[in-house]
Amino acid sequence: MIDRGSPVPSVGVKLVTADGATDTTSDAILGTGLVVLFTVPGAFTPTCHVNHLPGFVANAAKLKAAGIDRIVCATVNDHHVVKAWGEVAGALGTVDFISDGNAELAEALGLMKDSTAFGMGMRFVRSALLIRDGVVDAVFVEDAPGVNASGAPAILMALEAAYS
Structure with missing residues (x-):
């Protein structure tokens, strides 16, 4: 499992935002500012849809006020499913998503099951990282x-x- 002080790995992923999905790398998404x-x-x-994601959407303003520059959710699903989930959850525009379809980022972070x-x-x-x-x-x-x-x-x- 990735430790405090480790750089985020550079793995090919899809970034899913309100604008659509684009090919990029994990370090490009997570490499600037304070990211959760x-x-x-x-x-x-069930737990992801009802408990985990909604908490970040509901607390986005508080997270930003506490210094977070970007809120990102990563999941091992294809980018079409991830975009549909973000839309249904009302999260696009508040949370950016990493579609890690082949679990390569999950493996590189040591957060795979x-x-x-x-x-x-x-x-x-299920985890969170401050980067x-x-x-x-x-x-x-x-x-x-x-x-x-x-x-x-x-x-x-x-x-x-x-950080206070």
Whole structure:
């Protein structure tokens, strides 16, 4: 698993925004400013759709006020699914998305889990990272089902403790 002080890897991904999907690299997306990256097992999956993503959308203004320049969600889904999820969730324009269709970024970050038993293949673990200018400042990985350590409220508390 990626550690504090490590640079984010450069992996080919698709960036999904309100403007559409573009080919780019993970370090290009995560390399400037203070970024919160949260990773989810899958778009439209119950916990991701009902608890994780909505918390970041609802707290976007607070995160920005606390110094976050960009909010990014990464998932191992194709960019069409990711765009549809962002639209349905009302998140596009507030959250940018990384479509990591082949789980290459999940693997490079050491945040990959095997969900083949559930018919989902390799996926991200549920986590969040604070990244400053392309270097990881903090890593929050869920150790149980649900959204606790990697949710927006936890990130706000970490920002208050570390950056105030």
